[in-house]
Amino acid sequence: MPKSTNDPQTLNGFESDHPNPFMSFTDCLHGSLDYNTLSKAFDMSCSSSEVISPPLDHDNNSNKAAGVGDHSVGTTSTTENPSTPNYSSISSSSNEAAGAAGDDQVLDDDSDHKSMKNKQPKLGSDGDHEDKSKKGSKAKKKEKPQREPRFAFLTKSEVDHLEDGYRWRKYGQKAVKNSPYPRSYYRCTTQKCIVKKRVERSFQDPSIVITTYEGQHNHQCPATLRGNLNLNAVGMLSPNSLLAAAPLNGSARYSHEFLAQFLPVNNQVELPNHYHDHPPSSMLYSNLMNPHRHHHHQQQQQQLHAPDYGLLQDLVHSFSHKQEP
């Protein structure tokens, strides 16, 4: 799985020493970034900024799902093309929020209960009687499993499975309705770590990959441990690949503040020359927020504006609205 080491951004060396107070994706992923932080961000946005994103649920779930899909995970072709930065967006949702908003399934939290559920008697397996007992317990009470926080990264990349410094094991793949691209399900391979992630690719804009993380890592980033700072999540998902951010749940709202937390890098890191041609996230970010600037990036925007289905659409629209009051 670690085959795919894409990450165009590793080059930046951004996080290699992200000296700042801002958190890296990695931080976020392994929990350094307190969920509350995000919540706060959202709260702020809620109170201070306009709603740019409709609850995900307003659309049909399937559509959302349809919008994106993924394929090969393990790594197909890692296109480490420094010249082709990925643009990604981040979004998050909180447990409660998730449930409350009745958000859709793409990010749906219920994946948890599903996992809890005891499915599979499956052939061969001893599941039979166990299953029964399980069912019994299930029947007793289906205490809702607590939902894990989720963060979605909208990434513009040719690589489906973005290297984020953690090790993932693929445990499933499903075809996405209305999309030629499947959705892949991954689980952190670290023991006791329940973090999961879903990778989907927009079929309208196949260059966009949506990675949804669920839960927080309760361990150090393997890459970091190895001393390979370049493998930091941020490095992979890269700041320069940030496209936009959007909350996954209906209750959350976008905000500059929120985004700022994920798009800090630019502010504190000096970019390689080639980034002048391919401005990093912040650029894009500002672009998203201020469409009238950075013309040559409007392309990206347009892609995003395209009536996509699914999460992508939501995300995109959110931004669109935000931009155009």
Place this chain on the structure above:
DNA sequence: CGTATTTGACCAGCGC
């Protein structure tokens, strides 16, 4: 041979 991926089946939730 151990580990990771693929793939079909299973299950729960939701809408009708």
Place this chain on the structure above:
DNA sequence: GCGCTGGTCAAATACG
């Protein structure tokens, strides 16, 4: 109640 859909499991397979 039925069918659809998303999410997960685990046997089978692939890969090193």
